[in-house]
Amino acid sequence: xxxxxxxxxxxxxxxxxxxxxxxxxxxxxxxxxxxxxxxxxxxxxxxxxxxxxxxxxxxxxxxxxxxxxxxxxxxxxxxxxxxxxxxxxxxxxxxxxxxxxxxxxxxxxxxxxxxxxxxxxxxxxxxxxxxxxxxxxxxxxxxxxxxxxxxxxxxxxxxxxxxxxxxxxxxxxxxxxxxxxxxxxxxxxxxxxxxxxxxxxxxxxxxxxxxxxxxxxxxxxxxxxxxxxxxxxxxxxxxxxxxxxxxxxxxxxxxxxxxxxxxxxxxxxxxxxxxxxxxxxxxxxxxxxxxxxxxxxxxxxxxxxxxxxxxxxxxxxxxxxxxxxxxxxxxxxxxxxxxxxxxxxxxxxxxxxxxxxxxxxxxxxxxxxxxxxxxxxxxxxxxxxxxxxxxxxxxxxxxxxxxxxxxxxxxxxxxxxxxxxxxxxxxxxxxxxxxxxxxxxxxxxxxxxxxxxxxxxxxxxxxxxxxxxxxxxxxxxxxxxxxxxxxxxxxxxxxxxxxxxxxxxxxxxxxxxxxxxxxxxxxxxxxxxxxxxxxxxxxxxxxxxxxxxxxxxxxxxxxxxxxxxxxxxxxxxxxxxxxxxxxxxxxxxxxxxxxxxxxxxxxxxxxxxxxxxxxxxxxxxxxxxxxxxxxxxxxxxxx
DNA sequence: CTAGGGTTAG
Numbered sequence: 001x002x003x004x005x006x007x008x009x010x011x012x013x014x015x016x017x018x019x020x021x022x023x024x025x026x027x028x029x030x031x032x033x034x035x036x037x038x039x040x041x042x043x044x045x046x047x048x049x050x051x052x053x054x055x056x057x058x059x060x061x062x063x064x065x066x067x068x069x070x071x072x073x074x075x076x077x078x079x080x081x082x083x084x085x086x087x088x089x090x091x092x093x094x095x096x097x098x099x100x101x102x103x104x105x106x107x108x109x110x111x112x113x114x115x116x117x118x119x120x121x122x123x124x125x126x127x128x129x130x131x132x133x134x135x136x137x138x139x140x141x142x143x144x145x146x147x148x149x150x151x152x153x154x155x156x157x158x159x160x161x162x163x164x165x166x167x168x169x170x171x172x173x174x175x176x177x178x179x180x181x182x183x184x185x186x187x188x189x190x191x192x193x194x195x196x197x198x199x200x201x202x203x204x205x206x207x208x209x210x211x212x213x214x215x216x217x218x219x220x221x222x223x224x225x226x227x228x229x230x231x232x233x234x235x236x237x238x239x240x241x242x243x244x245x246x247x248x249x250x251x252x253x254x255x256x257x258x259x260x261x262x263x264x265x266x267x268x269x270x271x272x273x274x275x276x277x278x279x280x281x282x283x284x285x286x287x288x289x290x291x292x293x294x295x296x297x298x299x300x301x302x303x304x305x306x307x308x309x310x311x312x313x314x315x316x317x318x319x320x321x322x323x324x325x326x327x328x329x330x331x332x333x334x335x336x337x338x339x340x341x342x343x344x345x346x347x348x349x350x351x352x353x354x355x356x357x358x359x360x361x362x363x364x365x366x367x368x369x370x371x372x373x374x375x376x377x378x379x380x381x382x383x384x385x386x387x388x389x390x391x392x393x394x395x396x397x398x399x400x401x402x403x404x405x406x407x408x409x410x411x412x413x414x415x416x417x418x419x420x421x422x423x424x425x426x427x428x429x430x431x432x433x434x435x436x437x438x439x440x441x442x443x444x445x446x447x448x449x450x451x452x453x454x455x456x457x458x459x460x461x462x463x464x465x466x467x468x469x470x471x472x473x474x475x476x477x478x479x480x481x482x483x484x485x486x487x488x489x490x491x492x493x494x495x496x497x498x499x500x501x502x503x504x505x506x507x508x509x510x511x512x513x514x515x516x517x518x519x520x521x522x523x524x525x526x527x528x529x530x531x532x533x534x535x536x537x538x539x540x541x542x543x544x545x546x547x548x549x550x551x552x553x554x555x556x557x558x559x560x561x562x563x564x565x566x567x568x569x570x571x572x573x574x575x576x577x578x579x580x581x582x583x584x585x586x587x588x589x590x591x592x593x594x595x596x597x598x599x600x601x602x603x604x605x606x607x608x609x610x611x612x613x614x615x616x617x618x619x620x621x622x623x624x625x626x627x628x629x630x631x632x633x634x635x636x637x638x639x
Numbered sequence: 640c641t642a643g644g645g646t647t648a649g
Contacts, residue, residue, distance in 0.1 A: 102640065134640095172643090231644050236644090238644055272646085304647075305647095332647045335648080374648095
């Protein structure tokens with residue numbers, strides 16, 4: 001009689017069947033080797049289930065634990081199959097207590113079927129730490145962070161002890177929760193169970209604190225780590241970059257060099273990405289060159305990061321060369337370049353590159369379309385934008401179906417070009433629930449076109465979805481201020497104060513001789529401060545004679561006109577530009593990075609300065625570049 | 640038997 005092992009093996013190779021029979025007994029090692037070489041397919045599974053039906057000429061034989069394990073490993077694509085195996089497990093008399101359940105549970109979590117996974121888990125009698133870990137890991141990997149944290153709590157309540165495998169996932173999940181107190185509690189647990197010096201646990205704790213902006217704590221954990229390997233350095237650098245602390249990341253990178261640790265490709269990727277954020281192309285390029293000389297691998301990810309850096313520093317020409325010379329290009333490469341054109345105001349080139357991408361048969365994804373749509377948005381190409389959006393909606397490809405971000409792009413496109421009604425109807429017709437980002441795009445448009453009624457309605461929607469978002473509140477307050485409704489401005493400000501929402505401080509930075517010079521509004525802390533203000537005064541005088549009128553509409557209402565002008569004068573980008581005029585070699589453009597959007601007045605100011613001084617000024621604000629040359633801006637005043 | 644780091648967008 002054939003047993004189940006033999007049938008499966010036979011399916012693998014007819015010859016093997018004979019060999020198998022000659023050997024008499026199933027040698028687990030032997031057929032493990034055969035089976036793992038195979039790609040188990042649904043048909044294999046069918047064969048397997050055939051063994052357990054009456055049409056089968058083979059007598060059903062209880063499968064061994066090994067057989068189940070192999071079958072389970074092969075059925076990762078389909079919950080239905082797993083469910084059948086689960087059923088078989090229950091009927092074959094194999095106990096649910098063994099490692100098969102772990103395997104089944106792992107597979108379910110990989111498929112993302114967490115509700116089933118949880119049910120299976122609940123069937124277990126007194127699950128041990130290992131199984132708890134598997135469940136927590138599943139929730140974390142499927143981004144159901146709150147469940148991951150509460151499963152940990154449950155685990156503690158029933159008295160199961162966590163181990164060093166439990167915490168990496170619990171901590172990772174907690175870092176995604178909006179509550180730092182939960183995180184502190186978990187940190188306390190880590191200490192309580194004596195696991196604070198386990199490298200991976202500590203690394204995760206560190207990342208968690210970076211996420212909450214507690215850099216000192218992260219630094220402490222890192223500094224007092226017992227075994228600090230390359231991965232922990234990389235982890236910290238990467239998370240600093242991802243959470244907007246690029247200059248800290250760069251400092252850490254230097255520290256790493258001094259500690260004599262050799263970076264690898266992953267380090268370089270994060271560092272280049274950080275340089276892009278800061279807008280320091282020269283520093284980034286130097287780091288890249290050095291890494292090449294030191295023989296650090298340069299793969300497509302490094303190339304992409306470098307391309308992105310170039311684009312984010314506003315050097316499109318250089319980026320284009322880099323793009324053409326890349327040995328390999330993937331979707332990310334193309335998307336980066338398309339978006340690069342878009343944010344630098346070269347919409348036609350962005351769209352041209354997109355059609356070239358299609359000609360070269362590279363499949364675009366949803367990010368690619370964000371670039372395409374924002375290219376349309378920055379140039380006011382309403383019809384084109386609509387056409388691309390329709391194309392996406394008609395596409396059968398799941399990767400290209402419009403998402404919330406695309407709707408936000410379209411709303412921005414309609415709204416910015418003055419079609420507020422259409423933007424509103426567009427939101428109302430969305431098949432998915434609009435989020436704060438979608439409404440926010442419309443609020444921005446309302447602010448530009450001074451449509452207060454609609455703005456208020458939109459703000460109501462936003463504040464239900466994101467009550468404490470500082471940028472929308474500021475937008476609202478500016479909108480009221482521009483129309484002189486100071487009572488409403490006060491209300492918004494009061495609301496912000498009550499809920500503890502802080503306005504993000506605006507700052508601008510300039511890279512000069514390998515160093516950053518950061519300016520806040522009205523900042524007099526810079527060593528050249530008095531020189532800068534002197535020069536600024538002089539510039540303003542000349543500009544006024546050319547017809548410049550300061551636009552004070554968005555400044556606080558409770559100050560006199562003169563004071564308003566003074567506040568405006570000291571805007572961070574004006575200080576940064578003036579610093580650039582005083583220091584940067586006249587042959588080069590002055591590059592300024594701003595963390596928020598440039599204000600109307602500073603935009604006008606920059607145009608005048610470029611004309612007056614015949615200098616090229618490049619400002620990168622939160623969402624795009626402005627290239628000022630000879631009194632004109634590349635955005636054509638459409639932003 | 641499980642585990643930490645890298646590129647576009649947000």
